Amino acid sequence: EDLSHFKPRQPLNDLKKFGFQCYLMGLIEAPQAVLRYLCKTSHIHDIPLGNDQTDQNIGEVADRSGLVKFFSPTSVCSVKVSKYGAHDRSTRLGSVRNARLLDAQMDNERHRELVKQCKDLRVASQHHNDRDRELKTGEEDLRKQESELRERKKDLSNKKGLKKKLEQDIETRRKRSLWLRSLACFHIQLT
Numbered sequence: 001e002d003l004s005h006f007k008p009r010q011p012l013n014d015l016k017k018f019g020f021q022c023y024l025m026g027l028i029e030a031p032q033a034v035l036r037y038l039c040k041t042s043h044i045h046d047i048p049l050g051n052d053q054t055d056q057n058i059g060e061v062a063d064r065s066g067l068v069k070f071f072s073p074t075s076v077c078s079v080k081v082s083k084y085g086a087h088d089r090s091t092r093l094g095s096v097r098n099a100r101l102l103d104a105q106m107d108n109e110r111h112r113e114l115v116k117q118c119k120d121l122r123v124a125s126q127h128h129n130d131r132d133r134e135l136k137t138g139e140e141d142l143r144k145q146e147s148e149l150r151e152r153k154k155d156l157s158n159k160k161g162l163k164k165k166l167e168q169d170i171e172t173r174r175k176r177s178l179w180l181r182s183l184a185c186f187h188i189q190l191t
Contacts, residue, residue, distance in 0.1 A: 003035055006045040010066065018061045019053030020070070047071065062091045071096065 024044040039045045047069050055072040062079050069078045082088045
C-alpha cells in the first residue's frame, strides 16, 4: 500500500481546539516501508500530538475529541469503548517515558579523538600516496636511464667490435706489406 492510503479519521484542523499540532507520522523520518509498517501496526497516522493545553484538559479531550489514542507532552491517553451493552468508555492514562530506544549518547572526547585519528590517517595516507608517486616517477626515470645505458653499451660493444676488426685488418695489411717487402727484397737479391 502507498502511504497516501493512511489518512487520519479526523482532520487536524478539527482537533486544534484541543491543542493538537500534528500527527505522529509527521514527526517520524524513515523509509516508506518502515512508515507503512508503523501505520499498519501502530496507526501512527491516526495518533495526534498535543501541547500543554491538551495536558491541562486531558479528561475533556478524552471525552469530547472522539480520539482512540493521543499524546500530550507528558502523557499518553488511550480510550476504549465497549462493544457490548451500554458502550461504556474506559480511559487509560500513562506517562510518556524518556526515550531509550535509539538514544545514543556520544562521548565528545572519544569523538574528537576519532576525528583526529581520521584526520591523521588521511594526512598519512596522502603522504604515502605522494611518496608512492615519487617512487614511481623515480622508477620510470631509472628504467629510462637503464634503457639508455643498454643502448650505449650496445653501441660501445659495436664500436669495440669494429675497432677490433679494423685492428685485425691493419695487422693483416701490415703483415702482408712486410711479406711483400721481404719478397721484393728477395727478388732483388736474386736478380
